[in-house]
Amino acid sequence: DAKTTQPNSMESNEEEPVHLPCNHSTISGTDYIHWYRQLPSQGPEYVIHGLTSNVNNRMASLAIAEDRKSSTLILHRATLRDAAVYYCILRDVGNSGGGADGLTFGKGTHLIIQP
Amino acid sequence: DAGVIQSPRHEVTEMGQEVTLRCKPISGHNSLFWYRQTMMRGLELLIYFNNNVPIDDSGMPEDRFSAKMPNASFSTLKIQPSEPRDSAVYFCASSLRYYSNQPQHFGDGTRLSIL
Numbered sequence: 505d506a507k508t509t510q511p512n513s514m515e516s517n518e519e520e521p522v523h524l525p526c527n528h529s530t531i532s533g534t535d536y537i538h539w540y541r542q543l544p545s546q547g548p549e550y551v552i553h554g555l556t557s558n559v560n561n562r563m564a565s566l567a568i569a570e571d572r573k574s575s576t577l578i579l580h581r582a583t584l585r586d587a588a589v590y591y592c593i594l595r596d597v598g599n600s601g602g603g604a605d606g607l608t609f610g611k612g613t614h615l616i617i618q619p
Numbered sequence: 620d621a622g623v624i625q626s627p628r629h630e631v632t633e634m635g636q637e638v639t640l641r642c643k644p645i646s647g648h649n650s651l652f653w654y655r656q657t658m659m660r661g662l663e664l665l666i667y668f669n670n671n672v673p674i675d676d677s678g679m680p681e682d683r684f685s686a687k688m689p690n691a692s693f694s695t696l697k698i699q700p701s702e703p704r705d706s707a708v709y710f711c712a713s714s715l716r717y718y719s720n721q722p723q724h725f726g727d728g729t730r731l732s733i734l
Binding site: 536545546548549550553591595597605607608609611 | 623652654661662663664667674675678712720722723724727728
């Protein structure tokens with residue numbers, strides 16, 4: 505699987521936007537970019553995913569660079585509840601044969617929200 | 620909707636004992652995954668099933684670990700005999716099989732302590 509690189513930690517203030525970067529310079533054409541987060545004492549939670557175009561959902565936005573070698577998860581207005589570890593994961597749909605496969609988690613970014 | 624249900628939430632047992640972790644996936648999901656999380660190694664995929672069939676168990680650390688999925692609504696992860704280094708949080712996740720982009724839904728995990 506192609507590898508991702510994320511900062512170990514980031515800090516932001518409550519009610520401000522947060523931009524979480526992810527580098528994936530070896531991404532292939534069939535890799536989708538997925539984001540999950542893990543709140544304290546909980547299992548990981550799906551946030552968003554995309555291929556080439558920017559994506560929005562109720563939780564966040566995903567901005568993907570034109571060359572796809574990096575992406576940014578955007579939390580538009582952070583709350584204390586957004587404090588979590590955020591994981592950027594590449595998922596290859598090209599050779600999966602239509603079957604689901606496991607996620608490869610890195611160390612993620614520990615997001616700290618200050619009140 | 621009920622999410623992925625894991626039991627027990629906490630397990631404390633002595634070295635050498637058999638440990639059985641249980642998982643009920645989301646109804647209608649046909650892929651099931653077992654992960655383990657430790658401070659040292661982070662989140663690791665142990666094994667996953669598609670349509671109750673084990674597809675990839677290369678993450679299972681040793682022969683002491685075994686997993687079964689006798690039907691679409693139940694899976695077990697068994698450790699026999701258990702060792703202190705097996706202490707970790709074990710997560711079960713489920714998803715729809717047909718496209719790898721389907722999000723995985725995680726349970727709240729079982730915190731296992733082997734004394």
